[in-house]
Amino acid sequence: PPLFVRGTLVHTPVRGEVELLPDQLVAVDEAGTITAVVPGSQEAACLAAHAGRPEDVLRLEANQFLLPGFCDTHIHASQYSYAGTATDTPLMAWLTKYTFPTEARFAADPSFARRVYSRLICRMVACGTTTALFFATLHLEPCQLLADLLEEAGMRAFVGKARLRGGVSMDRHGGPDLYVESTEQAAASAEAFIRYVRAKQLPRLEPALTPRFLPTCTPVLLRALGELAVRYDVAVQSHIRESYDEVEFVGQLEEAGQGASEAEMFDAAGLLTSKASCCSAVFAHGVLLSDAEVALMAARGSAVAHCPLSNAFFADVVLPVAQLLRRGLKVGLGTDVAGGYDISMLGAQRAAVVASRALPLALRLQQEGDPDSLSWRDALWLATVGGARALGLDRVGTLAPGQQFDALLVDGGCGAAYDLFPQSSPLEQVEKFLCCGDDRHIVQVWVQGRPI
């Protein structure tokens, strides 16, 4: 049946301007399309025109409002299992230690894959994400499972099978050689995945070609994917210029010897695309893009997924978002779970604002050398011991003998704000709580030994 909602609407048709429309009636047809937005005073006429009755109208209360659903332009579905852990490991080491082994497990253990993906989708929807561009894993079956679960959940999504190249580069840099496929396998399974998703005939679910990033994809594979992009008119996603260690790694690749930039390497393979019929090519991060690369990407109509929280950990650079938008580059926001620990796009919005406020400071410190950043360990110390000492309190701040029992009982497993998976160590569980938890995980509070 058609849907009618009456109340306050909030959206941002123009960047920098919020349009708040009080007391509107929104009519939505059976295909899910908004057919009318009229002042509430015209309810009777609107209902008559759209075959609705007053009792069909969802009436919002005084403090309620409608917002457009959030679009997460960059998230690694399989990494949700360790979101909020290992936040102090550099990118290339983090990939080798956490990402590749976990992603391999998705193929070996289908029940693990199902559990992680189900919880992920549930959590994203609860946080207001209605559309997402997903990185899945290397193996076909778990990617198909993710597509199936997204179909069931009704989310709008683009899903890509991530692919890596085998051989010298990864072996030389300590990557596990179990987690690769040959160029021929990679292209064939990419095509199989496109066909699998398209066979569902769901306009809201699309495949996306997903070369993980240049260090793991040979030029031959990139060209094969570029051909698939044209043949199937399919979206493309990857990472570009995301951190100093990634840029250094790419600089050592054989093909970089010919002097091409990362954007030019993607362009040469036909992967810097823009399409009318589906999403364009979306590249995560781009924090170290040169002016020429920005111009090339803007000319091709490709986009950057800005992932401010992840940038804070891996990039040590702040993306000048407003400047890129002025230069004609499309920019969206992404959580980059688990490079960013927060699954919520509210978190991404907050981080984007805070990061942009820090941009002038970051530029200054960059010129002076190491920015001397804090880890979650430092933050926990600041919130407890540092605070107590600042207040002149010597007997508060730790749980050592002689200290006052001012304490929290934390339930990491209650499932309120985040999910736990079996592979988390006790210390990682603490980190997860500090990154992703909230008041619902704090079940008891004591001051001086008394519950309060």
Ligand SMILES: [Zn+2]
């Ligand atoms: Zn990423």
